Amino acid sequence: MSNIADLREDYRKADLEIKDVTSNPLEQFQIWFQQALQAELKEPNAMTLATATADGKPSARIVLLKGVDEQGFLFYTNYNSRKGQELAANPQAALVFAWLELEKQVRIEGTVERITPEASTAYFQRRPKGSQIGAWASPQSEVIPDRRILEENVQALQAKYTQSEQLPRPEHWGGYRLRPTVIEFWQGRSSRLHDRIRYSLQTDGSWHIERLAP
DSSP states (O other): OTTGGGOOOOOOSOOOOGGGSOSSHHHHHHHHHHHHHHTTOSSTTEEEEEEEOTTOOEEEEEEEOOEEETTEEEEEEETTSHHHHHHHHOOEEEEEEEEGGGTEEEEEEEEEEEOOHHHHHHHHTTSOHHHHHHHHHOOTTSOOSOTHHHHHHHHHHHHHTTTOSOOOOOTTEEEEEEEEEEEEEEEOOGGGOOEEEEEEEOTTSOEEEEEEOO
């Protein structure tokens, strides 16, 4: 472990100037996300989701982005999970995308809301059957005695829904939308003098753009 302090990269692939970004950060995100797709990065939609309890105790985990539009960023999970409970108590969250091969990072902050039950059901029933069964089988974030309980739940569900490729959506499972108020684009630069461009949502719905020191 003694060499951890010596691990470093000198970033030189690109730069980022205010004159080169769009006026809307969601459009700018789409541009960068397409670059990540074209680079064939492994799971470019993987993002860190940070939540906090009502009294500010934070937690974070990796989840998958499942949609982005002019309203914000979509992801799905178990409402009874730790993140679901924290979002119910404190609907503020942050996302981070790290595309290390491109030397890019995107940080997003905003408020979170549940999407409609109809939209959650439509997405749930497009998932592979195994994923639908998994959502029913796992009491996410609860303590369980061993893995066998999950396997038994899966077997019971497979037997119950042998003739169907679509399961009903669990009421405890569905989608969230993070509506951004701050989005920062980070481009790695040499000698740690990185480029950071921040968009902040204004009261009139416009976005203020400014450069931050690295």
